[in-house]
Amino acid sequence: MFANFDFDVIRRSLTYLFFDGMTFTLTLTSLATCGGIIFGTLLAMMRLSGFWLLSRFAGLYVDLMRSLPLVLVIFWFYFLVPYIGQWLTGASRPIRVGAFASSLVTFTLFEAAYFSEIMRAGIQSISRGQPAAAQALGLTYGQTMRYVVLPQAFRNMLPVLLTQTIVLFQDTSLVYVLSIPDFLGAASKVAQRDGRLVEMYLFAALVYFVISCVASFGVRRLQARLAFAR
Amino acid sequence: MNYHWNWRVFWEPAPSGTGTYLDMLLSGLVLTIETALCAWIIALAFGAVIGVLRTLPSKTASLVGFAYVEFFRNMPLLVQLFLWYFVLPELLPRASGLWLKQLPGAPFYTAAIGIGLFMSARVAEQTRAGISSLPRGQKLAATALGLTTAQTYRYVLLPMAFRIILPPLTSEFLSTIKNTSVALTIGLIELTAEARAMQEFSFQVFEAFTAATVLYLLINIVVVIVMRFVERGVAVPGYITGK
Numbered sequence: 001m002f003a004n005f006d007f008d009v010i011r012r013s014l015t016y017l018f019f020d021g022m023t024f025t026l027t028l029t030s031l032a033t034c035g036g037i038i039f040g041t042l043l044a045m046m047r048l049s050g051f052w053l054l055s056r057f058a059g060l061y062v063d064l065m066r067s068l069p070l071v072l073v074i075f076w077f078y079f080l081v082p083y084i085g086q087w088l089t090g091a092s093r094p095i096r097v098g099a100f101a102s103s104l105v106t107f108t109l110f111e112a113a114y115f116s117e118i119m120r121a122g123i124q125s126i127s128r129g130q131p132a133a134a135q136a137l138g139l140t141y142g143q144t145m146r147y148v149v150l151p152q153a154f155r156n157m158l159p160v161l162l163t164q165t166i167v168l169f170q171d172t173s174l175v176y177v178l179s180i181p182d183f184l185g186a187a188s189k190v191a192q193r194d195g196r197l198v199e200m201y202l203f204a205a206l207v208y209f210v211i212s213c214v215a216s217f218g219v220r221r222l223q224a225r226l227a228f229a230r
Numbered sequence: 231m232n233y234h235w236n237w238r239v240f241w242e243p244a245p246s247g248t249g250t251y252l253d254m255l256l257s258g259l260v261l262t263i264e265t266a267l268c269a270w271i272i273a274l275a276f277g278a279v280i281g282v283l284r285t286l287p288s289k290t291a292s293l294v295g296f297a298y299v300e301f302f303r304n305m306p307l308l309v310q311l312f313l314w315y316f317v318l319p320e321l322l323p324r325a326s327g328l329w330l331k332q333l334p335g336a337p338f339y340t341a342a343i344g345i346g347l348f349m350s351a352r353v354a355e356q357t358r359a360g361i362s363s364l365p366r367g368q369k370l371a372a373t374a375l376g377l378t379t380a381q382t383y384r385y386v387l388l389p390m391a392f393r394i395i396l397p398p399l400t401s402e403f404l405s406t407i408k409n410t411s412v413a414l415t416i417g418l419i420e421l422t423a424e425a426r427a428m429q430e431f432s433f434q435v436f437e438a439f440t441a442a443t444v445l446y447l448l449i450n451i452v453v454v455i456v457m458r459f460v461e462r463g464v465a466v467p468g469y470i471t472g473k
Contacts, residue, residue, distance in 0.1 A: 067404070067450040069411035072422045072442055079435045083233065170306035176415060184309060197316045205309045212304035 006196055010203050013190040021186030022207075028103060028182065029169045035108035036168070037161065040115025044123055045145065047116065058116070065113035070174055077106040078178055099180045103172075111168050118160050122153030159223040166215050170208065183207070239434045240441065251428050251438075258424030259445050265341050265420060266407040272346025273406060277353025282383060284358045295354065302351035307412050311344045315416040341413035349406050356398050360391035393464055400457040407449055421445060 010017075046058035065073070081102050082094035089095060126149050134144040154161075173184040181189060184204055191200035240252040248254070284295035302310070315337070319327040333339065364387060372382040392399075414423035425442035429435045 064447075067408075068443060068446055069408035069422060071411040071414065072425070072439065072446065075422070075426060075429075076439050076443075079429075079439070170304075173306040173308045174412065176308060184306070188312075198320045201309070201312045201317050205305050205313055208306055208309055209301075209304045213300065216300075216304065 006199055009190065009194050009196045009199055013186075013200075016190065017183065017186050021181055021183035024100070024181065025169070025172050025183040028100070028107060028172050028175070029165065031104055032107035032111055032172075033165045033168060035104070036111035036115045037119075039108060039112035040117075041119045041150065043112060043116035044119035047120055048123060062113045062116055065110055066117075070110060070171055071177055073110050074103070074106050074174060074177060077109070078102050081105055099175075099178060103175045103178070103180060107168065107172065111164070111171075114164055114167075115161065118157050118164060119153060121160075122157035123149055125156050126152050155226070158226065159219050162219045162222070163216070166212055166219070169215070170212060173208070233436065235437070236434055237437060239432050239437055242432070244428070245431050246427075251432065252441075254424050254428055255421065255438075255441055255445065258419060258421040258442075259449075261338075261418065262407065262410050262420040263449070265338060265345070265410045265413065265418065266403075268342035269346040269349060269410070270403055270406050272343060273349035273353050273402070276347065276350035278357055278388075280350065280354035281357025281361065282388075284354065285361045286379070295358075299351045299354050302348055307345065307348050307409055308415060310348055311340065311413060311416050314344045315340045337413065337416050337418040340416055341410060341418045345406060345409050345413065349402060349409070352402050352405070353399070356395045356402065357391065359398075360395035361387055363394060364390055390466075390469075393466065393469075396457070396461050396464070400453065403457075404450060404453060407453070408446075 043058045043062060046054040047062070049055055081097045085095035085097055086093065130148055131144050134148040139147065172182055175182050176185050176188065179185065187200045187204040191197045241250050243249070244251045244254045246254060280295045280298050283291045286292060319330040322330065330336070368386055368390070369382060372386040377385065410420050411422040414420060421442050425438045428438040432438070
């Protein structure tokens with residue numbers, strides 16, 4: 001079964017896999033997480049706001065994103081971002097957008113919908129007395145959110161946000177459909193060049209597995225500590 | 231925006247020779263639904279068994295369940311599909327590997343099984359959550375009545391647990407439908423792949439993706455409405471959502 005297994009192909013391509021591929025994957029994951037949490041929090045605040053138009057817009061956006069497959073959204077933005085760029089900069093033709101920028105926009109906007117649902121649950125988990133007390137102290141809406149509600153919401157939702165980040169990390173492998181060399185894309189390139197599909201895909205699977213396992217173990221530890229501190 | 235819109239493109243004949251572009255998209259839609267249903271049956275069957283294993287008193291059983299869930303949850307779906315599609319036939323004995331590679335419709339079977347097993351880990355987690363959300367008294371009462379463990383699960387715990395987890399199961403089913411689009415990487419020509427093919431043939435990018443988007447939204451709406459009826463139909467009077 002593993003008789004003609006060529007471990008050397010993995011060793012030879014290690015630098016390419018990790019310096020090019022994994023760097024891309026991790027950069028995309030961390031930037032998209034930050035962007036997704038910021039936009040997601042804004043969306044959650046819009047959705048919970050009293051303005052009918054804002055909450056309706058946020059609700060529609062979140063529902064739309066959550067009912068579409070990520071692959072389709074990746075294709076959408078891949079073709080749409082050049083036109084959006086043209087519209088924003090007022091250029092005469094659709095602008096050229098690199099693979100990284102395109103996938104960063106896609107993942108930020110797509111994951112914002114999922115993060116917004118988490119943040120909405122987090123904001124709603126704060127007891128009503130807290131914003132009421134903040135208002136009684138004379139804090140504005142912005143101050144109430146900034147100093148009272150959001151810090152607690154973040155803290156309560158931290159394990160869920162991190163779990164969603166692990167999902168996002170796994171989802172970034174889907175940029176494969178645009179033939180972008182993320183970690184899986186790099187592994188697949190080597191695999192096809194050297195005709196070593198078995199070794200490279202097994203190795204890629206193992207790496208994803210180890211990283212996700214360690215990360216979710218860490219989240220579980222954190223969850224236990226947070227539950228104790230509360 | 232200097233994009234040339236042409237909504238009538240759907241009624242133009244597609245170069246694949248099997249009808250119009252609209253026919254192309256609809257055949258993709260059918261394949262998406264078929265794959266999702268097959269995968270969902272596998273996910274429900276395996277997920278229910280593993281979910282039950284994780285709640286059994288036996289240490290070994292819950293360890294097996296734990297390992298299963300962690301195995302399928304910690305790898306991206308795309309990687310899992312590659313393992314099933316490219317790696318498995320190579321690791322099998324020559325004859326059966328060759329048979330597997332030449333199997334007509336291999337992308338369909340691979341997608342159904344791969345996505346089914348991937349989703350089964352999530353279904354298992356929901357099942358476990360449903361069973362452990364039941365009051366402890368139910369299991370104790372069943373034991374006091376002299377029911378065996380199998381009977382307790384069959385007649386007491388599972389009927390209630392599945393009713394409780396129906397809403398999360400609905401969203402897992404919706405994820406299953408969305409996840410079928412990942413199978414375009416192993417050559418399954420489902421809805422997203424057909425939209426992409428249409429874009430490549432006709433250059434009408436936004437029309438093609440808009441159509442796919444609308445079709446996905448329609449599936450979602452239909453599933454949500456159907457499941458609302460199912461939920462109402464199976465509700466137990468006097469219990470949670472029942473009247």
